[in-house]
Every structure is written in structure tokens, then in C-alpha cells.
Amino acid sequence: MFILTLVVPILVFGLFVFKRLESPLARLPGPRYTTFTALWLKFKEFSRQRRAYIHTLHTFYGPVVRLGPHEVSFASGAAMKEIYTSGGGGYDRSELYEMFKQFGTRTLFSMPPKAQHSQRKRIVADRYANTNVMKPEVLDGLKRKAADFLANCVRQKECVDVYVELHCYALDGASQHLFAPYGTNSLNDAQDRAIMRELSYHDSLQQYLFKYYLPAVSALLATFSRPKFVPLANNFVLDACEKRDPAQTSLLAKLQSKAADLEALSAPAECMDHLAAGIDTTGDGLCFLMHQLSLPESLAVQEKLRRELVENPDAPFEQLPYLEAVVKEALRCFPPIPMSFPRVVPRGGRTLDGFFVPEDTIVSCQPWTLHKNETVFPEPLVYRPERWLEAEEERERERMFFAFSQGSRGCLGRHLAIAEMKILLREVYSKCRTTISSEHKGSMDLSDQIISSRPKDQTCKLVFEVLQE
Numbered sequence: 001m002f003i004l005t006l007v008v009p010i011l012v013f014g015l016f017v018f019k020r021l022e023s024p025l026a027r028l029p030g031p032r033y034t035t036f037t038a039l040w041l042k043f044k045e046f047s048r049q050r051r052a053y054i055h056t057l058h059t060f061y062g063p064v065v066r067l068g069p070h071e072v073s074f075a076s077g078a079a080m081k082e083i084y085t086s087g088g089g090g091y092d093r094s095e096l097y098e099m100f101k102q103f104g105t106r107t108l109f110s111m112p113p114k115a116q117h118s119q120r121k122r123i124v125a126d127r128y129a130n131t132n133v134m135k136p137e138v139l140d141g142l143k144r145k146a147a148d149f150l151a152n153c154v155r156q157k158e159c160v161d162v163y164v165e166l167h168c169y170a171l172d173g174a175s176q177h178l179f180a181p182y183g184t185n186s187l188n189d190a191q192d193r194a195i196m197r198e199l200s201y202h203d204s205l206q207q208y209l210f211k212y213y214l215p216a217v218s219a220l221l222a223t224f225s226r227p228k229f230v231p232l233a234n235n236f237v238l239d240a241c242e243k244r245d246p247a248q249t250s251l252l253a254k255l256q257s258k259a260a261d262l263e264a265l266s267a268p269a270e271c272m273d274h275l276a277a278g279i280d281t282t283g284d285g286l287c288f289l290m291h292q293l294s295l296p297e298s299l300a301v302q303e304k305l306r307r308e309l310v311e312n313p314d315a316p317f318e319q320l321p322y323l324e325a326v327v328k329e330a331l332r333c334f335p336p337i338p339m340s341f342p343r344v345v346p347r348g349g350r351t352l353d354g355f356f357v358p359e360d361t362i363v364s365c366q367p368w369t370l371h372k373n374e375t376v377f378p379e380p381l382v383y384r385p386e387r388w389l390e391a392e393e394e395r396e397r398e399r400m401f402f403a404f405s406q407g408s409r410g411c412l413g414r415h416l417a418i419a420e421m422k423i424l425l426r427e428v429y430s431k432c433r434t435t436i437s438s439e440h441k442g443s444m445d446l447s448d449q450i451i452s453s454r455p456k457d458q459t460c461k462l463v464f465e466v467l468q469e
């Protein structure tokens with residue numbers, strides 16, 4: 001009996017070790033412990049260090065790194081293309097995304113199955129097409145919001161917390177696109193500002209990870225402490241979805257016209273999801289960008305931008321190359337979603353960067369690492385918009401740009417986000433110079449959330465100096 005209790009565990013353990021060593025993933029580069037366990041990776045996730053940990057592993061092991069017995073990270077353009085764009089939509093999303101249901105209902109973002117996703121995308125995609133975003137009524141609405149933003153900043157002048165104002169701008173911009181004319185007005189209205197605070201200041205990382213990895217423990221914990229939720233935002237979306245006469249450019253109008261093809265809560269769930277997708281991404285992206293432009297070493301960039309803006313007051317923003325470069329370089333240096341977008345290797349497995357990866361393995365690339373490729377982006381840590389204007393390596397740079405992901409599951413709101421960013425920068429930098437306020441004490445280090453990354457202390461204090469015409 002004693003022999004049995006000793007031998008059986010040894011045999012089971014031996015079999016476990018043998019199976020792990022036999023797996024094709026055992027031959028991939030990566031720390032040896034990752035052949036056997038993903039525990040260290042989980043620890044890094046819970047402690048907000050996953051992105052930095054993966055980046056360090058890539059600098060040590062190269063473009064292919066095993067993260068755990070069933071997970072691999074890649075950092076090459078070829079692997080990124082295969083994972084995210086092969087066959088149009090790339091590989092399926094992992095189950096992680098299913099956590100992002102809204103009102104208990106699956107949305108475009110949380111739908112892993114391809115067929116369901118393409119059906120939903122056919123309904124909503126035209127509202128985010130460039131042709132819809134560039135309609136005068138949409139752009140005029142954004143311009144009014146940008147003017148409100150600047151008025152608020154000029155009023156506060158010596159010390160403006162642009163983190164707050166930019167998240168209001170992002171909320172108002174996204175909600176206008178969803179519900180016009182029933183979007184929020186958080187730049188001017190204290191009640192709507194509370195919605196921004198509710199959405200942008202909560203910390204959901206550990207709560208989501210618990211739900212994903214330990215659903216039973218998470219359910220138990222939820223009986224003791226009420227999980228964080230967003231009642232103001234939920235109520236706002238549910239009320240807005242009841243409006244019967246939204247603008248034709250809005251997502252709501254489209255969802256209402258297709259109500260017969262959608263299950264009951266799909267319209268509010270989809271709108272809630274896009275609101276969440278649009279506020280922190282654009283708000284944080286603009287915040288990192290304005291902070292960077294306000295640093296002493298960027299004043300020449302600001303001046304060059306201002307010259308382009310004042311010399312071309314009537315040119316459409318998409319015809320301003322330096323503005324484009326300023327935005328793109330910021331999204332390269334500070335991608336608002338810098339961490340991996342996990343996908344599942346299809347049946348039969350695939351060969352990626354010369355290594356066979358079996359089916360069901362989770363694979364991913366992260367913008368944080370792809371954007372620091374020294375061959376494509378020399379001196380990758382330096383913010384230098386000019387690199388986007390150089391003809392040399394142009395195709396490679398575009399190919400590696402991953403801030404919005406790629407393929408048919410990439411960012412749907414990309415054109416809207418770019419329009420919001422450019423309209424705001426044009427409004428601010430044709431009239432003002434911004435510098436860092438002496439009262440700015442918060443850290444601008446990236447703090448990873450479950451999806452996006454934000455400035456660690458969620459504050460960024462700038463001075464606005466109005467320039468003479």
C-alpha cells in the first residue's frame with residue numbers, strides 16, 4: 001500500500017513531465033519553466049506586468065516566445081499577418097473576450113464565433129466607415145466638442161487636468177456617434193461628467209481576471225462584495241436606446257432599423273460596448289499625446305505642427321501630413337491598447353515563424369513590442385513624428401503599425417478615433433501652446449487595465465497659452 005501511494009504520484013508526475021516535453025511547444029524559445037506551467041504568467045497578469053514581462057522575454061529570446069504550456073507570443077510582421085489577417089479575419093479570438101458581454105448579451109467585441117461576428121458586423125460596420133465618419137454633420141459635431149474642450153482649458157489656463165477634459169471629449173464624441181442628438185455633454189454638464197468618472201476611473205483588471213480564470217471563486221466573492229458596475233452609464237445607454245428619432249448617421253438609427261434581426265438587448269449591449277471601447281482608448285491616447293507634445297523636448301514638434309495648421313486653415317485634416325505623423329507616432333509610442341490580442345490556432349495547427357504550433361494554442365502579438373522593432377523604427381523609444389514622412393521603409397512601418405490591431409476583427413472605430421484626435425489637435429494647436437504645469441506631479445507611466453492602459457495616476461496637468469494670430 002505504502003509503495004502504491006508513493007509510486008502512483010511519481011508515475012502521474014512522470015507522465016505529466018513527459019507529455020509537456022513531448023509537446024511541439026517544448027521546442028520553442030522561452031524560459032524552461034513555461035514548458036510546464038503558466039503560473040508565473042498569471043502572476044504577471046494579476047500584478048499588471050504581463051505586457052512588460054512579455055516584452056522583456058522578446059528582447060531576450062527573440063520574436064517567438066513560449067509563455068506557458070499552451071500559449072505563445074510573436075513579435076514579427078509575418079506572424080502578425082498570419083494570426084490576424086489570414087483568410088480575412090485571422091484566427092478566432094480566445095474565450096477571454098466572452099467576459100465582455102454587456103447586459104448579459106454578446107456584442108461584436110465579445111463574439112468569438114466567426115459566423116455570428118460577421119453577421120453582426122454587416123449590420124454595424126457602415127456607421128464606422130470613413131464615408132459616414134466624414135459626413136459634415138458628424139465632423140461639425142466633433143468640432144463643436146473640440147471647441148468646448150478648448151474653452152474649458154483656456155478658462156482654467158494655468159493648470160488644466162487634461163486627463164479629465166480629454167475623457168469628457170472622448171465620451172461626448174463617441175456617444176454623439178452612437179446616439180446623436182442624444183449623446184452626452186460631459187464637457188459642460190456635471191451630471192454627464194459623472195458618467196465619464198464612473199467609466200474611466202474604475203479599476204477592473206483583477207476582477208475580470210478572477211472571473212476568467214476562477215469563475216467559481218469569483219461568483220463566491222461576488223456574494224460578499226458587490227462587483228463594480230456602472231449604473232449611470234448603463235441607465236444613460238438604456239434611456240438613449242429608447243429614443244425614436246436618432247440621426248441617420250448614428251449607430252442607434254442603424255440598430256433600430258435592423259431590430260427584427262437582433263435579440264432583445266442587442267442594441268443597448270452593442271452601444272454600451274462601443275461607448276466603453278471609445279472613451280478610454282481615445283481619451284488615454286490623446287492624453288499621452290498632449291503630454292508628450294507639452295514636454296520641453298517636443299516644443300519644436302508643436303511649433304512645426306502649428307505652422308502646418310495655421311498655413312492650411314481650410315485643408316481637410318486628412319490632407320495634413322504632419323498632423324497625421326504626430327498622431328501616428330503617438331499611437332506607436334503609447335498605443336492605448338498595448339498588450340496582446342489573444343487568438344486560437346485553428347484545427348490542424350499552423351507553422352508560425354518556422355515553428356509548428358499545435359491547434360488550440362493561444363497565440364498573440366502585442367503593439368508594445370511590435371512598435372519597438374529597431375529595424376523598422378530606429379531609436380524606437382524616441383517620439384519622432386518625422387519618421388512617418390520618410391519614404392524609406394514606409395511599407396514596413398505601415399505593416400508593423402498595430403495600434404488598432406489588423407484584419408476584420410481590428411478596431412471598428414478607427415476612423416472615428418482618428419477624426420476625433422485630429423480635430424482636437426487642430427483646435428488646440430492652431431491657437432495655443434501647451435506646456436507641463438508646475439503642479440503636474442502624477443506619473444504618466446502606463447498602468448495596464450484588462451484591455452487598455454492609462455496614465456498611472458490618471459492626471460495630467462498642462463498650461464494653455466493662447467497665441468496671437
Ligand code: HEM
Pocket residue numbers: 108109110121174177273274275277278279281282285335336337341342402403404405406408409410411412413414416417
Ligand atoms: C485611439 C483609439 C482606439 C484604439 C487604439 C482602439 C483599438 C482597438 C483594438 C486594438 C481593437 C481590437 C482588439 C482585438 O483585436 O482583440 C479594437 C476593437 C474595437 N474597437 Fe477600438 N480603438 C479605439 C477607438 C475606438 C472607438 C472610438 C470606437 C467606437 C466608438 C471603437 C470601437 C471598437 C469596437 C466596436 C471593436 C470591436 C471590433 C470587433 O470585434 O470586430 N474603438 N479597438
